[in-house]
Amino acid sequence: MTAIKHALQRDIFTPNDERLLSIVNVCKAGKKKKNCFLCATVTTERPVQVRVVKVKKSDKGDFYKRQMAWELRDLAEVDAKDASKENPEFDLHFEKVYRWVASSTAEKNSFISCIWKLNQRYLRKKVEFVNVSSQLLEELPKAEESVPSGESQSVAGGDEDALDDYQELNAREEQDIEGMMEVCEYAISNAEAFAEKLSRELQVLDGANIQSIMASEKQVNILMQLLDEALSEVDTIEGKLSSYEEMLQSVKEQMDQISQSNRLIQISNTNNGKLLDEIQFLVNYMDLSKGHIRALQDGDLSSPKGIEACINASEALLQCMNVALRPGHEKLMAVKQQQHLFTELRDTFARRLTNHLNNVFVHQGHDQSSTLSQHTAELTLPKHSPLHRDLLRYAKLMEWLKNTQREKYDGLSRTYVDYMTRLYEREIKDFFEVAKIKMAGTTKEGKGNKFATLPRKESALKQETESLHGSSGKLTGSTSSLNKLAVQSSSSRRSQSSSLLDMGNMSASDLDVADRTKFDKIFEQVLSELEPLCLAEQDFISKFFKLQQHSTLAQGEVESDGVVPSRQPPPGEHRHSMSLTEKDMVRLMMNKIFQSIETELNSLIALGDKIDSFHSLYMLVKMSHHVWTAQNVDPASYLSTTLGNVLVTVKRNFDKCISGQIRQMEEVKISKKSKVGILPFVTGFEEFAELAETIFRNAERRGDLDKAYVKLIRAVFMNVEKVANESQKTPRDVVMMENFHHIFSTQSRLKISCLETERREAKHKYTDHLQSYVINSLGQPLEKLNHFFEGVEARVAQGVREEEVSYQLAFNKQELRKVIKEYPGKEVKKGLDNLYKKVDKHLCEEESLLQVVWHSMQDEFIRQYKHFEGLIGRCYPGSGITMEFTIGDMLEYFSSIAQSH
Secondary structure, three states: OOHHHHHHHHHHHHHHHHHEEEEEEEEOOOOOOOOOOEEEEEEEEOOOOOEEEEEEOOOOOOOOOEEEEEEEEHOOOOOOOOOOOOOOEEEEEOOOEEEEEEEOOOHHHHHHHHHHHHHHHHOOOOOOOEEEOOHHHHHHHHHHHHOOHHHHHHHHHOHHHHHOOOOOOOHHHHHHHHEEEEHHHOOOOOOOHHHHHHHHHHHHHHHHHHHHHOOOOHHHHHHHHHHHHHHHHHHHHHHHHHHHHHHHHHHHHHHHHHHHHHHHHHHHHHHHHHHHEEEEEEHHHHHOOOOHHHHHHHHOOOOOOOOOOOOHHHHHHHHHHHOOOOOOOHOOOOHHHHHHHHHHHHHHHHHHHHHHHHHHHHHHHHHHHHHHHHHOOOOOOOOOOOOOOOOOOOHHHHHHHHHHHHHHHHHHHHHHHHHHHHHHHHHHHHHHHHHHHHHHHHHHHHHHHOOOOEEEEEEEEHHHHHHHHHHOOOOOOHHHHHHHHHHHHHHHHHHOOOOOHHHHHHHHHHHHHHHHHHHHHHHHHHHHHHHHHHHHHHHHHHHHHHOOOOOEEHHHOOOOOOOOOOOOOOOOOOOOOOOEHHHHHHHHHHHHHOOOOHHHHHHHHHHHHHHHHHHHHHHHHHHHHHHHHHHOOOOOHHHHHHHHHHHHHHHHHHHHHHHHHHHHOOOOOOOOOOOOOOOOHHHHHHHHHHHHHHOOOOOOOOHHHHHHHHHHHHHHHHHHHHHHHHOOOOOOOHHHHHHHHHHHHHHHHHOOHHHHHHHOOOOOOHHHHHHHHHHHHHHOOOOHHHHHHHHHHHHHHOOOOOOOOOOOHHOOHHHHHHHHOOOOOOHHHEEEEEEHHHHHHHOOOOOOOOOHHHHHHHHHHHHHHHHHHHHHHHOOOOOOOOOOHHHHHHHHHHHHHHHOO
């Protein structure tokens, strides 16, 4: 190892001005063992640079080459793997971790010791040593003494002293030594003589130095004397400084007293300032002016100026009462007195305000009641905007009352609701009585059902009116007048009841459209009057009772009969403490005030439905539109909810109307002695569709009508077939053809998109039954000829060749001539004339299908004629047999018969 170290020093490190301090033979851990050397080196020039160099033997020769070098300052950690056991493995952590396996543990320990020493000297303990025992680092120099001399030199175990004492000669020292050796040429050959000479010269120099020192003794004495003088001066200065310090100490004590006095003065000023702030706070926020006190005690609550003064005073009082007192304020007697004063003022003003508003509610209620007589003859509701305008002046005071005296606020709310409930109940009842009178005055007997077959008796209207308006047994004057009007209407029309025809046979001109239009206007006016009334009242309640700001209110705080009505629990049921939003409170107030609206509306709707079931169409459209409008304004409003509930009733009546029409279709009976013609419910559907299309144009509830259309048309189809099957006087095909033609024409004219499939189906049924009727009817004029050629076709179908049919006994040429002679042109024309009369008897005049059927028969007759001629040509070739009449004769027959009739 020593030889390798010298070789490496000579070949690699000396040319680079580096000195090799330690070396270890290693290989990489976990791979094929390729040995290399890790060397610890330092540079010979300052500043000293310490490196770890990896040296590897060249593959091409016996020389070594430098492969990689790391600066020792880049070394972060040395990991010896195990501090207690001998282990040749160790890791060096540079920019990455390098894992090595040394050839022996002693070499590893020696190399790590050298790194540790270099770290101590040059890097100031920057490198961290892991798994290396401190005992090993301390005893490494001793352990190296037991290592053989060759190895000791190779690992430089004892080089610490040499490393510290060795200093390289500089250029001047080298020149001096060389000059000395030139003077003493024998130094090379006789070293002892040279050393002895040097020793003598050194003694001479030492003696010269001693003599020089002794010569300077005088100067030393002078220096010592100066030092003594300096010391005496220092003592003098120290005495003066001590006196000054005593003087400053007394000044310091005086200044401390002044500072303490200033601090006490500052504390006093601070306390006075804080006390002044507290007094100003209490005066500013808990002092109510005399004007405000007078307004609260005796202020005029009737005049605008007095109300404004009371509002300002109440706000000031509330601000004083709600001031956030600081800790300790409530213990002050003045604060307690002020709070007591504020409480008395609050109670006094709340009592005055409550009494005044109670009087206002009562007075306004009586004033409004006195004006009801002005509106009884007209279909209008009294306007309450003056009352609302007057009361809204007190809105801020109501908000103050709500925040300060909740019980009195609730009492006022109950009072308002009680008076307004009675007032609105009278107004709405009278209003609906007028509406019912006007509505009953528009009725005409028997107009309640377009699919009905029997007229309504006049006495039914009176009974219905009485049942709708007098169910409680207490009829008002308006109710009695309604009954009188109904009786008069009945008596005036009773003379006409005997002449009324079946409603199914009535044409559109017989319908009293004006009455229905008038009913529609009355119902629209009713809704138009109710809508602004409810919206205005709800807006007033929200503003006057200030139900727009706070989120919830415990239901337990509200009386069941008050303005914020809560559900009155039945006996034995515990009242739950729910929380009501202020929207719910407004809704409950509206329900209490307008509790009669929904009942009256349902009563009015029932009357309209009994007068004419088709009124449900008008009511469905109008009610849907007003519900849609109300929901756009406020989906949760009372008006929206109430109209939505009533809309359910109207929709139920509409569905009942449709179901009634379907039921009446199923109950239709036809006369056995007269022809059927267009069925009553078919014309009834036409009139219903015309009316519905007029009413539902641009309506929101078009989907309900479309569903009703589908139900009705399917019922019409089914009952047309039922009647056709039961018909004895009129052929089934005629009943089906005429009625489905009428249905098809109606749907094509009205263009109802949801019935497009049924329209095509009606056309298909009409065409099929027209063709069936024509074919069945044409078998009559040429009956024997039809039977003869049916036999011919049967023989051909059985396998007889067409040209051999003439050899069949029953179908020879003589038989054919005999049959043809029975149908000369005159007989054919006579048969067609009888057929025309028969068809004319079967068909009805309303549908005008006679010419269409006659033309179809002409086409079918010509087709049969050509078919017979074709059979004669194929089965009796060359016989010269022809019909007694030609196609031209047939066309002339059909034309002349049609013109003659």
